[in-house]
Amino acid sequence: MPGVKDRVAIITGCAGSLGSAQTRMLARNGARTVLTDLNEAGGEALAAELRGEGCTALFMRHDVTDENSWREVADKTIAQFGELNILVNNAGCNLKAAPIEERTVEEWDHIMAVNTRSVFLGTKHATPLMRKVGGGSIVNISSVAGLGCSKMMEAAYVASKAAVYMFTKATAAQYGNDNIRANSVHPGPIMSDMLQGYYSTPEKKAARLAVVPLNRFGQADEVAAAVMFLASDEASYITGTQIAVDGGSLAQ
Numbered sequence: 001m002p003g004v005k006d007r008v009a010i011i012t013g014c015a016g017s018l019g020s021a022q023t024r025m026l027a028r029n030g031a032r033t034v035l036t037d038l039n040e041a042g043g044e045a046l047a048a049e050l051r052g053e054g055c056t057a058l059f060m061r062h063d064v065t066d067e068n069s070w071r072e073v074a075d076k077t078i079a080q081f082g083e084l085n086i087l088v089n090n091a092g093c094n095l096k097a098a099p100i101e102e103r104t105v106e107e108w109d110h111i112m113a114v115n116t117r118s119v120f121l122g123t124k125h126a127t128p129l130m131r132k133v134g135g136g137s138i139v140n141i142s143s144v145a146g147l148g149c150s151k152m153m154e155a156a157y158v159a160s161k162a163a164v165y166m167f168t169k170a171t172a173a174q175y176g177n178d179n180i181r182a183n184s185v186h187p188g189p190i191m192s193d194m195l196q197g198y199y200s201t202p203e204k205k206a207a208r209l210a211v212v213p214l215n216r217f218g219q220a221d222e223v224a225a226a227v228m229f230l231a232s233d234e235a236s237y238i239t240g241t242q243i244a245v246d247g248g249s250l251a252q
Contacts, residue, residue, distance in 0.1 A: 003233025005030030008081045010073065012064050012122065013091030015042030017192035018141065021220035022088055022227045027055040029228065031086065034077050036062030064091045064118035067125075074125045084129040086231045089119045089140045089164075097154050108156050115160035116167070123171055127180055135179025137231045140168045141223075144188045144246045161186075165242060172240030181239035183230045188246025190218040213248030 009026050013019040014035035020042075027033045027050045035057060037043040043059040050057035058080055063069040077084055093114045095107055119140050130136030145153040146161030164184060171182035189199070189208050199205045209215055226243045229235050244250050 003236075004086065004228065004231055006032065007085040007231075008032045008034065008077065008083050009086035009088065009231065010034045010036065010077060010084065010122075010126070011088040011090055012036050012062065012118065014046055014059070015039035016090075017220045018187065018190065018223055019090045020046055021224040022090060023057070024050065025221070025224040025228050026086070026088075026231065027057055028053070031231075032056040032081055033058070034073070034081075035059045036064070036073055037091070038063060064089075064121065065113040067121055070121045070125045074129060078129065083133045084126055085133065085136045087122055087126040087130075087136070087138045088227055088231065089122045089138070090227075091118055092141060094157050095154050100155050103156060111156045111160050112163075115157070116163045119164050119167055123167075123182070127171075127175055127178070130180050131175075131178045136181070137235070138168075138171060138180065138182040139227050139230045140164050140182070140184045141227075142168070142184045142186045142242070144186050144244055144249050146184075147186055147242070147244060148250055168242070169240050176239060181230075181235070183235070183239060184242045185223060185226045185230065186242055186244040186246065187223045188212065188218060188244065188249045190220060190223055190245070192220060211249060211252055212246070213251060216247065218245060218247055 009031045011023045014023045015037040023035055035043050035047050040061050047057040047059035060073050062073050095111055142164040143161040145158045146165040168182050168184040199208055223245050226245050
């Protein structure tokens with residue numbers, strides 16, 4: 001069994017395709033999970049599902065762009081479980097494609113808040129709690145867009161995910177002495193709610209797959225497996241690195 005048993009894990013954006021897969025995998029392998037999302041109905045349903053399986057799951061409504069909301073999640077996690085060992089900064093969003101010259105400041109600020117500020121705030125409030133228990137693991141969900149593949153990507157999204165990539169490395173360097181590890185996972189074309197909206201026609205899907213050597217879309221559980229590994233004791237000597245779950249997209 002992966003080394004997450006009895007560890008306390010916060011997973012943001014739990015109600016989406018990727019977040020729910022990550023939450024299920026961590027919870028079913030023994031982690032005590034704190035699920036957060038703005039989607040209360042989806043988050044509560046997932047928590048109830050997991051509790052019905054005998055897992056430990058607590059849902060909290062959470063605006064990842066708001067620092068007070070992060071304080072509340074951190075405080076309630078400690079009140080309920082007494083510690084924090086794992087943080088998965090999964091919450092994210094995308095924008096409808098548009099030329100840079102047509103992108104509004106409000107749209108730019110929104111995607112930066114959801115995709116990047118959230119990771120900063122989560123790290124800011126998790127690291128002191130992890131230090132108190134001798135360390136922990138932070139897993140940030142970026143994208144292949146943060147490593148390349150920018151030709152077909154929306155520019156603000158690319159910028160936000162590249163920021164997550166570099167922020168993860170800075171976190172790893174800064175908190176290594178506290179035994180706090182930080183790594184990033186970079187999904188490629190994964191069958192998810194976000195992908196379904198972005199590649200909305202057969203032509204768009206075919207064009208995307210044309211540059212994927214494995215010639216298929218990935219599954220949410222394949223991303224969750226990478227998250228599970230990085231969160232677990234099996235990755236105890238891995239920090240400041242990245243795993244692309246992309247079917248080989250970056251190999252071209």
